[in-house]
Amino acid sequence: MTATAPAAPPRTGAPGDGGPDAPRALRVWRSARTPVAVVTALVVVSVLLSLGTERFPTGYLEPGSVSPDGTRALVEVLGEDRDVDVVRSSAAAGEAVARAGGDAVLVVTLDHRLLPSELEELAALDTDTVLVQPSVASLAAFAPGVEVTGREVPDNILEYGFAPECGLPAAEAAGNATVGGELYSAPAGADATGCYPGGSGDALLRVEDGGTATTVLGTGTPLTNTALDTGGNAALAMNLMAADDVVWLRPDPPRQEGSATLWELVPPGLRWSLVPLVATLLLLALWRGRRMGALVPEALPVVVRASETTEGRAGLYQARKARDRAAYALRSGFLERTVPKLGLSAETAPEAVVETVAARTGDDPGHLRALLYPDGHDPYAADDDALVRLADELDERTRRLR
Amino acid sequence: MVVTGRAVLLAFLATVAVALSGLVGAWAAVAALVLLALLLVADVCLAASPAALRLSRDGDSSLRLGDSAVVHVTLANPTRRRLRGSVRDAWPPSSHAAPRGQPVRVDAGERRRVTTTLTPSRRGDARAAGVTVRTIGPLGLAGRQRTLTAPWTVRTLPPFHSRRHLPGKLSRLRELEGQHTAMVRGQGSEFDSLRDYVPGDDVRSIDWRATARNDGVVVRTWRPERDRRILIVLDTGRTSAGRVGDTPRLDHAMDAALLLAALAGRAGDRVDFMAYDRRTRAQVRSSGKGSQVNRIVEAMAPLEAELVESDPAGLVGTVLGTQGRSRRLVVLLTDLNAAALEEGLLPRLPLLTSRHLLLVAAVRDPAVDGMAGERGGADALYRAAAAERTLSERRRVTAELRRLGVEVVDADPEHIAPALADAYINLKAQGRL
Incomplete structure (x- = not known):
């Protein structure tokens, strides 16, 4: 079945003059070519500009981020003499620790994104752990009994930092560091060393439990790109992660599962009524929009005020x-x-x-x-x-x- | 294809039904759509075909501006279905056709007349644009629509407002012909008859020979010339497009021309009419005796001012060439526009005035007169000065025309028609025709 082409409309002007008698396609092309050219130019320019730049991930304590609150500098320094594994989930962290063998440090950041079961799994790993500003659930899993006893952020923390004032070699060697934030205190009888004491607790607490040590750091500030070169921050971080392998866990936000959208909650009858509703609106438009016959054009004579020239002269x-x-x-x-x-x-x-x-x-x-x-x-x-x-x-x- | 409000209501009810249908919503929606579509299609198919209608027209074909005309369309339904729906007889907007649409019902094989009233707001020809017939099916849900042609033209004639001056001017004319004949013994007056002397008659009009043959004293009576030829020329060039008051200069000129034509027709003169700008737009030649007013009105109706400069050379050539050779009164209705007249008409006037008597009539603009009287502040004076300058040019042109032996009538729109009639009567009284 072949469709016959509609007869070409009669042309009165010369073909191709771009006037009202030019072919329709030509007219469409002539009116559209300027916008098309502009959009094309914009796309080309933006592609060229984006070719020269490297995209870095962003976020607080993000190992790949070069922004002030990232930790790319620390990860690069660590990577010079030890292996650094950046992992994004607890399962991956477990695999990485197992791969590393005995001598590994697990650094856990943003652990509020982890589920309690995942925290339990991580705590069961037989390895040293550094917790950066942990959540209460995380504390309970890794270092039972340790409590958050206060919060202290000195105004000029970046300039002076805290003095270690403890017997922990890692902290003693590092000296002053810009720790602060949450302060912790260990339960009586635990094998714990507190450093950088503030008003109501210690900003760094190391709890030995069997063969493994859990270090709790009250803030991630010393690890960030901005603060790494201040005081003993870099040394403190290096000392805390003194192992052949560093497994840096920054979990991705957990994905939501099993929740219903509003659309799914609407009863199916109401949902399906949209179809006849559209038909109703179309009929309404047709009913109101259909004209009784075409508009009637009329040529009106040009009439100006006779005094126009006199007023113009005035x-x-x-x-x-x-x-x-x-x-x-x-x-x-x-x-x-x-x-x-x-x-x-x-x-x-x-x-x-x-x-x-x-x-x-x-x-x-x-x-x-x-x-x-x-x-x-x-x-x-x-x-x-x-x-x-x-x-x-x-x-x-x-x-x-x- | 058209749908009605009833179809929309039905569709809305279907929507509500589907919304309440619960778990079988999908099936309900499909069923509703199919049912709705079936009903609409059935109604469209069952509606009477508007294309099968036979239309015929009758009614008024001309009217004066300001009146109303009634035009009928007769719809004949040759099909075997009853036609139910509405009809619109479309006219150009300035015709103010009413009503816009009207319901109609034509049974099978019957005919029905639909009446539309036109009240045009503009002079000229209005052509019927088409008759739109919308037929609705038996369910009242949907139907068909078609615009059919039923040609008809209604001509709106100039209003001839100055008709009210006609009785007064006619009585003046009768005074010329009647008892005061003796008073108007001018050159060229025609001998009419002899009658008995009545005290009060001019003794110079006593015909002594006739008195000798009769018992009493007999006087000669004259009457004004009859069967003189008058040519009314309407300038439709750009200057006539100017609006004076609410009406273009052209319409004021038409009004004055109509009064003159009516008056001259009653006075027994032959009136020709011509509208000219760069070519002849309209022309009426007198055929024998009798009033030419109706023919002139017909010729004037479709005239509109053209936005071109008038061609005085062509005008003079046309007046001299195509019309008869005898002497006549040429009445030119134009504007006393200094630039247009001095460059165009004045150099060619001697040709015309050597053979004919020329009378130029122009509508003056009261707005300019009002501007010339404005006072108070420099801005008002600039306007007054500009108006004075326009008036001054007008006076100069008038003086120049009069110097060349042309009669000039220059009056505002209210008075142009009677002033032109008076000028004609005066010329007649002086026997200068």
């Missing part, structure tokens, strides 16, 4: 402040109206006109001469007030001559 006079021309027009109007009434002809000499008008109105002929026939300098065209005076005087003469 506007020009006003715009250019053409007082001389205005004064001339007012005077000649007065003379043309008055002179025939005085029994004089239009060709009468100015002197005769002045004489006759003066005789009738009793004006001074010299003043009248200046009023009606100024020679050279016209005092009535000096400014707008003079022009108003001229009109008033002419009107006054008209009244007297009546």
Whole structure:
């Protein structure tokens, strides 16, 4: 079955002139080519710009991030003399620790993203652990009994830091560090060493439990790119992660499962009623939009005000402040109206006109001469007030001559 | 295809039903759509076909501006179905056709008349645009629509407002012909008859020969010339497009021309009419005696001002060439526009005035007169000066025309028609025709 092409519309203009008679495709192309060119240019430029830049992940304590709160600097330094595994889930962390064999340190950041069961699994790994600002659940899993006893963030922590004031070699060797934040205290009887004491606890707490040690750090600040070169931060971090393998766990946010969207909660009948609703709206549009026959065009004659040219001239006079021309027009109007009434002809000499008008109105002929026939300098065209005076005087003469 | 509000209501009810249907929603939606579509299609198919209608027209074909015309369309339904629906007889917007649409019912084989009233707001020809017939099916849900052609033209004639001046001017004309004949013994007056002397008659009009043959004293009576030819020329160039008051200058000129034509027709003169800008737009030649007013009105109706400069050379050539050779009164209705007249008409006037008597009539704009009287502040004076300048040019052109032996009538829209009639009567009284 073949469709026959519709007959081409009759063309009256020359083909390809781009006018209203050009083929439809050509007209569409001509009107669309500018937007298409602009969009193409924008895409090309943005692609070229993005080619030169490397994308880094961002986020707090993100090992790949180069932003101030990232830890790319520390991970790079660690990577110089030991293996660093960056993992994103507890399962991967477990595998990495197992792969590393005995000598490994597990660094756990953002552990509030981990489920309790995952925390239990991690705590069961037989390895040293560094917890960075752990959650309560995490503390309970890794170092039972340790409690958060306070929170202290000194204003100038980045400049001075805390003194270690303890017997932990890692901290003693590092010296002052910008720790702070949450403070912890170990339960009585535990094999714990607290360092960097604040008001109500220690900012760094190391709990030995059997063969493994759990180090709790109150804040991640010393590890970040900004603070790493301040005081003993770098040394402290290196000392805490002193092992052949460092497994850096920064879990991804847990994915939601099993929740229903609003759409799924709507009863199916209501959902399906959208289909007839659309049909209803279409019918409504057709009902209201269908016109009783086409619009009737009508050619209307062009009609302008007959006084348009006069008003245009008035506007020009006003715009250019053409007082001389205005004064001339007012005077000649007065003379043309008055002179025939005085029994004089239009060709009468100015002197005769002045004489006759003066005789009738009793004006001074010299003043009248200046009023009606100024020679050279016209005092009535000096400014707008003079022009108003001229009109008033002419009107006054008209009244007297009546 | 059209749908009605009833179809929309049905679709909405179907929507509600589907919404309440619960778990079988999908099936309900499909069923509702299919049912709705079936009903609509059935109704469209069962509606009477509008294309099968036979249309015929009758009614008024011309009216004066300001009146209303009634136009009928007769719908004949030759099908075997009853036609139910509505009809719209479409006219251009300025015709103000009412009603816009009306319900109609034509039984099978019957015919029905639909009436539309036109109240045009504009002079000229209005052509019927088409008759739109919408038929609705028996369920009242949907139907068909088709626009059919039924050509008809209604001509709106100039209103001829100045008709009210006609009785007064006619009585003046009768005074010329009647008892005051003796008073108007001018050159060229025609001998009419002899009658008995009545005290008060001019003794100079006593015909002594006739008196000698009769018992009493007999006077000669004259009457104004009859069977003179008058050519009314309407300038439809750009200057006539100007609006004076609410009406274009052209319409004021038409009004004055109609009064003159009516008056001259009653006075026994032959009136020709011509509208000209760069070519002849309309022309009426007198054929024998009788009033030409109706023919002139017909010729005027479709005239509109053209936005071109008038061609005075062509105008003079047309007046001199195509019309008869005898002397006539040429009445030119135009504008006393200094630039247009001085460059165009004045140099060619001697040709015309050597053979004919020319009368130029122009509508003056009261707005310009009002502007010339504006006072108070410099801005008002600039306007007054501009108006004075326009008036001054007008006076100059008028003086120049009069110097060349042309009669000039220059009056505002209210008075142009009677002023032109007066000028004609005066010319007639002076025997200058």
